[in-house]
Amino acid sequence: MVPAVGIDAQAVINSQIPDDYDVYMGMLWRKFGSETPRALSGTEEEFDDAYRRFCADRDSVKIMFYFKDIGAVNGDALSCNNYDKINNFKNKLGDCGVLYSQFGDRAEFNSLLIIHLIRLILSYLPAQELMVNSEEGALKNAITAEKDSKKGEESGGYDRCRYFIKTAQGSLKEFDWCRKIVNEATVSLTNDLLKKAHSVKLASSREGGLHRVSDILEKAADEIREYTRRMDEVYPKFYGSMFSAMNNFARAFSMQEFFVAVPSGYVEVVRNSLEKYIVSGFGALGIFIRLRSETFIAGNKVPELRDANHEMGKVVDLYIEAFYRLPKLAETLLDLLRTA
Numbered sequence: 001m002v003p004a005v006g007i008d009a010q011a012v013i014n015s016q017i018p019d020d021y022d023v024y025m026g027m028l029w030r031k032f033g034s035e036t037p038r039a040l041s042g043t044e045e046e047f048d049d050a051y052r053r054f055c056a057d058r059d060s061v062k063i064m065f066y067f068k069d070i071g072a073v074n075g076d077a078l079s080c081n082n083y084d085k086i087n088n089f090k091n092k093l094g095d096c097g098v099l100y101s102q103f104g105d106r107a108e109f110n111s112l113l114i115i116h117l118i119r120l121i122l123s124y125l126p127a128q129e130l131m132v133n134s135e136e137g138a139l140k141n142a143i144t145a146e147k148d149s150k151k152g153e154e155s156g157g158y159d160r161c162r163y164f165i166k167t168a169q170g171s172l173k174e175f176d177w178c179r180k181i182v183n184e185a186t187v188s189l190t191n192d193l194l195k196k197a198h199s200v201k202l203a204s205s206r207e208g209g210l211h212r213v214s215d216i217l218e219k220a221a222d223e224i225r226e227y228t229r230r231m232d233e234v235y236p237k238f239y240g241s242m243f244s245a246m247n248n249f250a251r252a253f254s255m256q257e258f259f260v261a262v263p264s265g266y267v268e269v270v271r272n273s274l275e276k277y278i279v280s281g282f283g284a285l286g287i288f289i290r291l292r293s294e295t296f297i298a299g300n301k302v303p304e305l306r307d308a309n310h311e312m313g314k315v316v317d318l319y320i321e322a323f324y325r326l327p328k329l330a331e332t333l334l335d336l337l338r339t340a
Helices: 009-015 042-056 080-095 106-124 138-148 153-204 210-253 256-260 264-293 303-339
Strands: 023-028 062-068 101-103
Touching: 009 042, 023 042, 042 062, 042 080, 062 080, 062 106, 101 106, 153 210, 153 264, 210 264, 210 303, 264 303
Parallel strands: 023 062, 062 101
Antiparallel strands: none
16 A cells, blocks of 8 residues: 555545455454444455445455454453454354354465465356366366265365366366467468568569569468468367366365375376476467567568458467466466465
């Protein structure tokens, strides 16, 4: 928060909080906070603002609240006034329909937060994207397996974790196959266009070379159209396998059993898979950016070539967005895994 002057201190804080935040997360321990003109504390006022948004539009904001167990605090450190205010606020949350979470120490809070944040991320994914799968219907099968599991709680949770991880690894293999096809085609096209650009310069400098230039540009347009057709064809499997892998890893990480029942060696396998995925994803991103940034000579002067470049640009931008966004998600999952 930037120091400033307002009606009161909390009003200054409120003015610097965006109106369109997606998640409100509150936390209290032994102090309830200072009273404001509008609430018994700044924390309560911020909660009230978030709750009003939620009541107006239930999709506008997610509300998460945590309390550290005050029973673990020395009684002298907790005044009766704070104790009463905190308990009254808990009752208020209950009346508002808020299910809050309690924790005893930092380690327990870290574990809870990892699980809750991953589940929260999954809740924001559009329903149609959640059902994007590899041809085997990996995610649909995983959800069915979770619903239909009849085993004991611990073994069932472990089996589901293992199923999600194996499904994710299978999706990564499919993604790697798609990535190789896409990379090879992109590198090949980039090199061919650069060679043709050089040929156009040579032909332009020679007498009677215009006919030769026309042939080169026509072939370049054909190659670009064929590349675009092939990339359009591969994209559903490419994106579906990437998304299925990240989605299934996230589902495994969101289960307490992953950190309790899954052997540490298995966690290392997952970590290595994610690291390999990140490296290959950002490597491919560089290849696409190179193609996107290489402007083929005369591309804007010849209508046929300009149209082909335009269509290619649209599909390349899809790949660039995917290669940038999903490896970033993998990095987030990897960071969460490291802190577990």
